[in-house]
Amino acid sequence: MAKYQKLGRDSSARKALFRAVVTALFDKERIETTEAKAKAVQSIAExxxxxxxxGDLHARRQALxxxxxxxxxxKLFNQIxxxxxxxxxxxTRVIRTGVRKGDAAPMAILELV
Incomplete structure (x- = not known):
């Protein structure tokens, strides 16, 4: 049994997805995604x-x-x-918003507190 959610992707696709969602979260400060993705990305965003x-140079390079x-x-370093x-x-917080119309996937809003 995996300690993390695979989300139906191989490791490289999953990492790319997480990076994209985290980037979008810090850009928009509030995103709507599936509940599983929101919960998986929440710890990375934290x-x-x-x-x-x-705030040091090494931390900035790790974030980059x-x-x-x-x-x-x-924006992350100077404003957030x-x-x-x-x-x-x-x-961050995850707020459940119901299900998606097309496939009934549980949706959630991931936002910065």
Whole structure:
């Protein structure tokens, strides 16, 4: 049994999906996706915010290695991380929104608190 959700993808496709969703989350600050994807990506997003709170060059380079868009990394370090300076975790929330019409997949909103 896997310790993580495979989401019907091989490892490289899953990693690309997670990177894209995390990039979109920090760009838009609120995204709607399936509940499974939201729960899988939530911990990665929290780790990225913790990196940004550290704020040093190594943390920035680690974030750049994961997040696709450099401007999103700048936003993460300059705007998002300072908001959570005095907060220890719990930077994101998952809100269930019902099911998708086409395939009845449970949907959720993943947003920054």
């Amino acid at each position: 780790e990225m915010i913790t990196l940004a709170k550290r 290695a994961y997040i696709y868009d450099e401007s999103v990394v700048t 991380a300072p908001r959570y300076a005095d907060r220890n975790g719990g930077y």
